[in-house]
Amino acid sequence: MIKDKIKEKIKEILGSEVDSGSIVIDIPADLSHGDYSSNIAMRLAGQLQKSPMELAETIASKFEDENIEKVEVVKPGFINFWVSKKTLLNLIENPQNNFEKGKKLSGKKIMVEFTDPNPFKEFHIGHLYSNAVGETLSRLLESQGAEVKRANYQGDVGMHVAKALYGIQKQEAGIKSIEESSPKKRAEFLGQSYAQGAKAYEEDENAKKEIEAINKKVYDQSDPELLELYKKGRQWSLDYFETIYKRLGTTFDFYYFESEVGEIGLKLVNEFLGKGVFEQSEGAVIFPGEKHNLHNRVFINSLGLPTYEAKELGLNKKKYEDYLFDTSVIVTGNEINEYFKVLLAAMEKIIPQVASKTKHLGHGMVRLPQGKMSSRTGSIITGEWLLDEAKKKIQEEFKDMKDETAEQVAVGAVKYALLRSAIGRDIAFSFDESISLDGNSGPYLQYTYARTNSVLAKKQEKESKEVQSPKLEKEEEELLRLLFKFAEVVEKAAEEYAPSFLCTYLFSLAQHFNLFYQKHKIVGSEEEAFRLQLTASVGNVLKSGLHLLGIQSPEKM
Secondary structure, eight states, X not given: OXXXXXXXXXXXXXXXXXXXXXXXXXXXXXXXXXXXXXXXXXXXXXXXXSOHHHHHHHHHHHOOOTTEEEEEEETTTEEEEEEOHHHHHHHTSSGGGSSOOOOTTTTOEEEEEOOOOOTXXXXXXXXXXXXXXXXXXXXXXXXXXXXXXEEEEEOOSSHHHHHHHHHHHHSSSOGGGGTXXXXXXXXXXXXXXXXXXXXXXXXXXXXXXXXXXXXXXXXXXXXXXXXXXXXXXXXXXXXXXXXXXXXXXXXXXXXXXXXXXXXXXXXXXXXXXXXXXXXXXXXXXXXXXXXXXXXXXXXXXXXXXXXXXXXXXXXXXXXXXXXXXXEEEEEEEXXXXXXXXXXXXXXXXXXXXXXXXXXXXXXXXXEOTTOOOOTTTTOOOBHHHHHHHHHHHXXXXXXXXXXXXXXXXXXXXXXXXXXXXXXXXXXXXXXXXXXXXXXXXXXHXXXXXXXXXXXXXXXXXXXXXXXXXXXXXXXXXXXXXXXXXXXXXXXXXXXXXXXXXXXXXXXXXXXXXXXXXXXXXXTTSTTHHHHHHHHHHHHHHHHHHHHHXXXXXXXXX
């Protein structure tokens, strides 16, 4: 990549006393600041006993590279670089080569765990957000040459299951009334049953005892009739989740369940209790996080059962045994960021080879006008509702749009709205903004891609002319400079686990193309051949970029 070549040239100019790792090359947000920029002169001025401007001028005067046509020094010591027009024009000779797959992660094995819904509870918008983040991170990492395995960890045992089973048993119609219904209806029934059980657990002491007894029976599988009910409800949930994954375009390589990893975690905690990693406390076993400037957490409860924390230990051990990864990325909501700090601290003592390879990413919450959601009260906002509502509003707005296209646009609208902000920030979701064809939205990018197809479909049927190097208009040159940066933006988004970088880039590209489209005739112009190639290149990059975000690109809208 040109960026790497610029770094090498600067290292050459500065000599052996400068570490190449200290040379940072950025891509300016403003095209008027060049294609690349470096603050290396300001960083090294003191070390080399020169003023920043003096050092920057020295680098600029000695810099020579056939791909760079202009080097500019700007106060207080920035160095800006412009790629030559010849290099830019070479880019679009074959539109299919606009995106060259990266190689920085070649040979690396990465597992990305995301979504993680719990059977017996509904698939809410937090799961949808986790899925959007996890899927696009997986695709970004694959784009850099990594082998990526997608994993899904689901809580199929625990108090939430006991509460749902209690709720099922207390419903007059019972489970038989829903057996022939759709996966969606079954999932709603299970969610309602959970809400009923959760309410009873909090308000009725007898119900609380009954639910705790159910929890133990599920754990030790001592009640055949209850176990049959449990297995049926669990399978219903899993069947329903698969309909959502299909809609979102995700296929998992590994499915993990709390019921499978709990025993592994229990053994680990008991083993390391004897080694001083864990401590006894009021009949339970805790990890003394306070000794590590964190907080204490229970890993085995007073009933002798593994908690969520212990199960996570078992999960991470099993994941590594199943797939000897170089990196494990775990995507969850950021409300458990502090929990993960304690978990990783415990992992460092018990399975250090896994802890050192594990990265936790906490995303923000999704806020809707309806307010805070709660599966306990049954007022949960489901992921499917959000997708369906987006599709409904799109079909109301664009009455002639085909159903298949409306579905692609709805999923794209929701995913893009979740991904365009930095991971970790809360999302204030707005239907009006998300489905707009004018603003920073998924449908706007999809519409721009469809526009490039429409232009290409109108090209005149005549002998294709060889593309001559044209005198570039301002809008054409800006488009070329943006196209040139695509591979490096993708690399940065993958390296920093930041899909928002790619969203920002694609929005800028779409804006610049639509400005070019409005100002310049394409088909039938003197520069038709070149402008068609430019249009094809924009379409190719938009489609590739949307794919990396897990969003489809309708050919027509």
